[in-house]
Amino acid sequence: xxxxxxxxxxxxxxxxxxxxxxxxxxxxxxxxxxxxxxxxxxxxxxxxxxxxxxxxxxxxxxxxxxxxxxxxxxxxxxxxxxxxxxxxxxxxxxxxxxxxxxxxxxxxxxxxxxxxxxxxxxxxxxxxxxxxxxxxxxxxxxxxxxxxxxxxxxxxxxxxxxxxxxxxxxxxxxxxxxxxxxxxxxxxxxxxxxxxxxxxxxxxxxxxxxxxxxxxxxxxxxxxxxxxxxxxxxxxxxxxxxxxxxxxxxxxxxxxxxxxxxxxxxxxxxxxxxxxxxxxxxxxxxxxxxxxxxxxxxxxxxxxxxxxxxxxxxxxxxxxxxxxxxxxxxxxxxxxxxxxxxxxxxxxxxxxxxxxxxxxxxxxxxxxxxxxxxxxxxxxxxxxxxxxxxxxxxxxxxxxxxxxxxxxxxxxxxxxxxxxxxxxxxxxxxxxxxxxxxxxxxxxxxxxxxxxxxxxxxxxxxxxxxxxxxxxxxxxxxxxxxxxxxxxxxxxxxxxxxxxxxxxxxxxxxxxxxxxxxxxxxxxxxxxxxxxxxxxxxxxxxxxxxxxxxxxxxxxxxxxxxxxxxxxxxxxxxxxxxxxxxxxxxxxxxxxxxxxxxxxxxxxxxxxxxxxxxxxxxxxxxxxxxxxxxxxxxxxxxxxxxxxxxxxxxxxxxxxxxxxxxxxxxxxxxxxxxxxxxxxxxxxxxxxxxxxxxx
Ligand code: ADP
Ligand code: MG
Numbered sequence: 001x002x003x004x005x006x007x008x009x010x011x012x013x014x015x016x017x018x019x020x021x022x023x024x025x026x027x028x029x030x031x032x033x034x035x036x037x038x039x040x041x042x043x044x045x046x047x048x049x050x051x052x053x054x055x056x057x058x059x060x061x062x063x064x065x066x067x068x069x070x071x072x073x074x075x076x077x078x079x080x081x082x083x084x085x086x087x088x089x090x091x092x093x094x095x096x097x098x099x100x101x102x103x104x105x106x107x108x109x110x111x112x113x114x115x116x117x118x119x120x121x122x123x124x125x126x127x128x129x130x131x132x133x134x135x136x137x138x139x140x141x142x143x144x145x146x147x148x149x150x151x152x153x154x155x156x157x158x159x160x161x162x163x164x165x166x167x168x169x170x171x172x173x174x175x176x177x178x179x180x181x182x183x184x185x186x187x188x189x190x191x192x193x194x195x196x197x198x199x200x201x202x203x204x205x206x207x208x209x210x211x212x213x214x215x216x217x218x219x220x221x222x223x224x225x226x227x228x229x230x231x232x233x234x235x236x237x238x239x240x241x242x243x244x245x246x247x248x249x250x251x252x253x254x255x256x257x258x259x260x261x262x263x264x265x266x267x268x269x270x271x272x273x274x275x276x277x278x279x280x281x282x283x284x285x286x287x288x289x290x291x292x293x294x295x296x297x298x299x300x301x302x303x304x305x306x307x308x309x310x311x312x313x314x315x316x317x318x319x320x321x322x323x324x325x326x327x328x329x330x331x332x333x334x335x336x337x338x339x340x341x342x343x344x345x346x347x348x349x350x351x352x353x354x355x356x357x358x359x360x361x362x363x364x365x366x367x368x369x370x371x372x373x374x375x376x377x378x379x380x381x382x383x384x385x386x387x388x389x390x391x392x393x394x395x396x397x398x399x400x401x402x403x404x405x406x407x408x409x410x411x412x413x414x415x416x417x418x419x420x421x422x423x424x425x426x427x428x429x430x431x432x433x434x435x436x437x438x439x440x441x442x443x444x445x446x447x448x449x450x451x452x453x454x455x456x457x458x459x460x461x462x463x464x465x466x467x468x469x470x471x472x473x474x475x476x477x478x479x480x481x482x483x484x485x486x487x488x489x490x491x492x493x494x495x496x497x498x499x500x501x502x503x504x505x506x507x508x509x510x511x512x513x514x515x516x517x518x519x520x521x522x523x524x525x526x527x528x529x530x531x532x533x534x535x536x537x538x539x540x541x542x543x544x545x546x547x548x549x550x551x552x553x554x555x556x557x558x559x560x561x562x563x564x565x566x567x568x569x570x571x572x573x574x575x576x577x578x579x580x581x582x583x584x585x586x587x588x589x590x591x592x593x594x595x596x597x598x599x600x601x602x603x604x605x606x607x608x609x610x611x612x613x614x615x616x617x618x619x620x621x622x623x624x625x626x627x628x629x630x631x632x633x634x635x636x637x638x639x640x641x642x643x644x645x646x647x648x649x650x651x652x653x654x655x656x657x658x659x660x661x662x663x664x665x666x667x668x669x670x671x672x673x674x675x676x677x678x679x680x681x682x683x684x685x686x687x688x689x690x691x692x693x694x695x
Pocket of ligand 2: 446
């Protein structure tokens, strides 16, 4: 079978629906897809039945409402299609009601207080804009998940609301430019996904990887990534076999997996799909992460999605390529061919500039997690400061508009918005800077701060809402203007002047940038507990409320959940560190000391033999292990202390200020001991064993 034969064969796609549904029902569904209005129950019944027949033909016996609770991973509860009849027979049934709405017991999903545990019911509602698919013999129906009172308990609902917000405001702008032919716009996303592969046998010997997904200890190996010999290097046969399998599985599920290559660190790889509508891209990214993990296991490997599995080695991120596209297939961030198109492009560009500047804090928050804190500002990722890269050429154009000067010296006229044709921005002139958190790459923006393990729903919800808000202000201003052209010019000039501080084309990894950014008044919110409180600032709460993306209660709940999640992750890390140190590391250092001491005594019995090596090492290891023991005891005390803190944000701060520094100190002693102990005595596979485990 060729790829085109089986691509999307496990998806109940638009094409399949067209083939299998009566014409009327299909038309009704198309209307829903286009305008988002509710599907009526008769049509739902027809679709449910067709979906069931199709799924059963493909060997499925169960269905599930596949949803994305605030844990960040996907959830499913399987129900079989069987229904019993009075005469004892069973038939396979699936109704429209079951398709549209499910009612899982949701008491164990995080709700941040939105749902009291006694009101455990949650509702799931089908998202017909994302297609059902079959995974491991189960028909998965992508759904939104909300509480009894209708509050969103998931990532999909706010994302869909934000897409609606940006749709509404963009259409207002497009009307001003005379584009009445456009009836809907959608944001598009192509998330590039980084990950590590390690051998399962080596992985299983590391308690830290098993419990936390990252190494909590580990001395640097003699060889890391300094030779840059892994980046885009030849792919090892075992990894190649995995990638082939992965691509096939993803293609069956309609995921547009396109590019697979080695990344900078040893054992690190990347998968990039072809971009698609944001909510589908979000679902597909979840499917991709899940499939990667499943496929790796089949090949005797473990796929690590953690943002920083190895200290001192590049971590993994996710590059969120984002743009806005019309139903007539026009990319609104593509510089145009004519002056009018360019004026429109500049307006959308300015909207993104203003949105990123005004809502730096929310964008920072949208990618905040305990794991990502290790990555930002390390050698492989931008600092926690949000800034934008536009490239020299585009920046110069904006500067000349701001100053009413010539863009090109050879030209005599003043560069006026809507008069001149902008040059095209070839990819290689705009994409040279890889250190920017938010880069314009010719016809889209690449938001590069995302962590590898997180859902892309949150960052896109924020981005869509922020841009929608700015577009709404622009539309208010321009709709009332007496002279559209001059109002437009004035507005663009003003935005450039007021928000150019967010534009930075230099090296984002450079320390000088941190200083410069501070001078510009940009936020530098270094850790998760530092940035989360900004979520509750009035301007941010109002933004989400204004566009009906989150209610105030939902924002507070999300705030609570983000803090809780941070604390929970750290708690597991602390307990793992304590267990590893007490049960494995200190005993093995003792054994090593014992062996050295035995040698020392033996040498002395023989006579006057040099014992400097044994003596020094015994002393050093004894001092270090005593220190590690003290630290681990103190960590135990602190982890009890933090449990007594009731407010989750205060607890998060406690972890950041008191516990993390001690974890780092403990790690230092342990890593030094690792470098001094004999390999035979060390209880865990080393960084070298892990990073070069797949050959
Ligand atoms: P790289 O960033 O590695 O140089 P590309 O620029 O070719 O690679 O593409 C990166 C990602 O951007 C791909 O997933 C691609 O599908 C996506 N992309 C391209 N155009 C758009 C768009 N208009 N909207 C969203 N994503 C896009
Ligand atoms: Mg990229």
